[in-house]
Amino acid sequence: MDVEEKTDDKTETAKDTVDKKEDKKEDNKIEEEPKKPKTKLVKKKRTDYHNLKVDDLVTYRFSKEEFDKYFEIESTMNNEDILILATLKAKNDLEALCYKYQEKLDEYGGELKAYMPVEE
DSSP states (O other): OHHHHHHHHHHHHHHHHHHHHHHHHHHHHHHHTTOOOOOOOOOOOOOOOOOOOOOOOOOOOOOHHHHHHHHHHHHHHHHHHHHHHHHHHHHHHHHHHHHHHHHHTOTTTOTTGGGSOOOO
């Protein structure tokens, strides 16, 4: 008898699963019918407007005398920069000349070796 009961339980569970599948199909049909179009929520930008009171407009311009004074200062600085650059160029040229004569006086066969005194 125990064997028969087990078979009955199996048949009952199989019927239950079939019934559940049919119920799910019916539920899906019901759920699928009322589809609504998707909408997005968009936040609007909020702008606040305020009345600002302006007391005075201040212009920052130099007077003619101040402008001339600062122009003179700039001119003197520019002249100093030009002088510094000219000095550096002259020093560089002098150094190049020294190296040039050093190569000519080189003890390994320079052009002016014959004119050098022999040191003993």
